[in-house]
Amino acid sequence: MDGHGNPRPVGVQRAYWDVSGRLRRPPPEAVHAVERALDADPHEPPPAVEPVVVAWDGRLRARLRARRLPDRVACAVLLEDGTELGWRVVPTRELPDDQAMLRLPELLPLGAHRLRLAAGRERWQSVVLSAPRRLPAVPAPGWGVWVPSHALWSQKNGGPDFEALRRAAAWLREQGGGVLGTLPLYAGLLDEPCEPSPYLPASRLFWNELLVHTGGGSPRSGGPLDYRQAFRDRRTRLLELWRACGDRERQEVEAWAAGQPWLTEYAAFRALLDLQRRPWRQWPEPHRGGLVPEGSVDPDARGLYTYAQWLAGRQLERVAFEGVWVYLDLPLGVHPDGFDAWRFRGLFADGVTVGAPPDPFSARGQDWGFAPPHPHRVREDGYAYLRACLARAFSVARMLRLDHVMALHRLYWIPQGFSAAEGVYVRYPAEELYAAVMLEAARAGAVVVGEDLGTVPNEVRRELDKRGFWRMYVLLFELVGPGAREPGRNTVASLGTHDTPTFAGFWEGLDIAERERLLGLGAEAAQVERLRRASQVRSLARWLGVSSEDPRGALRALFRWLGRSPAACVLASVEDLWGETERHHLPGTPSHAYANWRRRMRYALEDWTQSEEVREVLAELRRARSAGG
Template identity: 35%
Template structure:
């Protein structure tokens, strides 16, 4: 079924040639035409004038001529299992490759893995140069099947935390989980650098920068240059006690204010020779990216955390005025550079601790889908971002109004022209300390829903990316790091995407409550019919904890917050029927004894026994599930109605639980023993 009228033929053709969709399918049996306004706005963000019929004809002629005359596309991909580089070139065209190691080759066969420069010279005098990505056929596999813990790091407080979980807590959890519980990995939320300010946006999925981590996660006592300050330690203790003992929410801003004060003193301490050598190597390796990052944070201290409101001459990171400001703020730039190094160092130490504890994977880091429009990345890479656009999701069966995530998208044309350099550097930075990488909304490697600013999400359209090039770079960088990649592929997924990801070795994500026979009777999917190449879990940070789902408390929460669109009785009945179906399957499979019906802890153990029955390569356990926590860490559709991203892990009664208590809990031990035995 098709809805709305198709666009004008020339506009549709122009959009197609620039990767802009003119329709989308919210379900297999529906096709909805994109509005002309959305298509024109997306083209404008790509530098294409489609404002009227004459402009469309001119732009279309220019694009068709450019495509007809070009010798090479911006990026060429060669997979190591392929027969060779397939190019449609005039007979007699000479090829030359400059490898990333500086070697020149006339023979384009048997090239090393890497990102090289390919030059073509045609007999008619035309020449062209493009990036050539030679990638391994598949990404690294996770090896032997393992289970791991999923946790939002800020929520995991120990008796040493300064009011929120930190990298010392992460290392301690990994060490205990690997040595004592036989876990193979710990997955955390994005630890990207946040936008500074008060109040700071607590969501880890809308950071200032994905390129560098946030120093708020530092364990101060593990920094060699740190000297304890009794006043700071006392204030940190009060913050910690307020959360753990008095029921206060996690106050990231208050934690950062304390740590910032301590880190200012740390940054003034000269480094020992060996430490200085390590820092110098870090500065050299990170180069301009780190300089830009630190410059933005120094400027944000002076002018505020939205670069669009700075003096006009500072909007360009390469302007002479920005260079002068950088020099004037040299001490602050140096301070922020050192904080980035300290944080990367502790992240690397956490991964080392995990591997030394016997974890085959270690720490699984999370890559957010985008960044804040006013933040460091959007400023430093402004030429690569699409002005006037925001990423979101189209209307579907679950959200008739669509979604606008407030994240500026990368321009696919600028990415391709650079050889996808920002993406390559982002991956390389993360893989410095990641045993695996989870990519949020992995479908964004293929296409993203662009929403013109000021318009509702219903008036957006999809824009396509060079998925093959991005997957090749992902395979290349993951292969160099020996790291696994997990794609969050929940929700509406374009046909063929999951198959492509699976073919290249990107694991998917399967959540128990969503795994039903949607093409058949709609009943819960038996474990032997689950896919193998996935991370299988019972829940995620955006969903109710398992205890809440089993008891139906998640419906009550949404009712209290006014989020239900149907009578609460209908919602309760539907949720209860869903849970009853799953529990019945668990009982039929012998995973839940009839005598244990209604026993919450037994039912949660049975849910995880079910996950072990599937062929999934990785099994994830939501850490709050181990202790009976009822509260989701994030409740989509809410902002100030619910304390998203600010809750400590708590037990079934809502009492905050420390890392030390978790490690000593009989309930936690009983569940993890089920998984350890496999």
């Protein structure tokens, strides 16, 4: 922001500081490619009124640019509920360059409203995001557990499904815990094409049909989850259930569907995808262009997806009704072959993907394979798509983690034909993005957690603190000297994440062997890391007062320590509680090299929820939270 409240300019950042403190300059050709993708004319004058105006705490201050500033401006605000407010406002000429400030005399309610301005023959309009300047403090549960949704299975119903998640929530409530964390639960591409990563969903607006509980089923422990077969089985069962629906239930589903934006298009897209069995960019017209004429798909093929979303919504409500907070992730992007990229293609930049520059964990940088939101086009949309994604998430989640929260400020764009090490940072209108997030969080009375791990500019963390966001604390990243840094107050503290080794895997150094085998870590470097890890483990064990040969004892001691810390919430990964060594995701590895997102939990739901060892560790955490958290 400048001194007049103008948003920080959107545009290309021609240099950046890397993780080692070196100033990096992308190749000029990469910068030019990104500028072409932005498709912005640097000589075009700014609009008379910005397409989005933020009203912090309801106080609207809008800039008006005009060569001849009017004496009075007619201002009308159309509120979300249809109410229209109007005033005649005198612009205050306090800004340079033919700019004036318009201040409305009344506070606006929370919401996304329409601002209309008129002076003489001139007419302007804008979207107003009226949001709290700081998220209100929400009393949240002090501890909970994290379970990987795709890996849950039950002796009773097989799985994975939302019913297993509900049963896990009920069990957690019985243990005294209050937060159930899991992976993103969004619809995925699980047939043709097939992408099992929950962080590359087909849509951030609809739930995962694979997780819809359809009754029956058989346990599928043991080998990796076969997504294609599991999805086909679930789709077949959903079609059977939909065809078996009576008139009353069909009417109920159809009445509900009529109030769900984009659901008709989504169901048609999924039915077309099943029919075409290839990415939408290879479909014939008019389907490729986003049109699905009547009769293009079988009504039942479309109906099963509508029915699945209706069931998913009801089943997720039951999870929330168990009395624990659901903690979900909002992925940064969507799969390029999915529904959102098809339906909202104009909101994404062409010819570029999102990633991360080189760092110690990925010497060549990372290319995540999805298109970034186009900063100008999402503004022109009034952030309607983003707000809809947030509203969908908050319909279930009382705590929502924003993946790669730095994206509210900037994103690393990689132009086609360039390596991940040659990417370019693009700035985004941070104030407006924060307002969009905070508006939807305030509606829901929810907590927002910013994923701020790794190299994150200080300005991002300062803004998170200023706006009342929580941050993340991951112990494996906070080991210093003989022990670890203490978590801050507004943090969600855990031992690791879905991208780190399990605690037992870390203790035994198994992640080093994985990187040596699969990620090109040299033998000499691997040996250095093993020696460093062994020293780290010995120091941590001494600090905790346990033997380095006793990882279970260290785990318990760490949860006691975290429990007494100032952290707002402590999360325990259920699999850590029985000493699991295999991880669910090894970043940087292709699916043929590592079973990313396919490993099932070692034990059925019925077994681990009855485990005395699991109960005892959680009881210690509960007591520590009561004593000092």
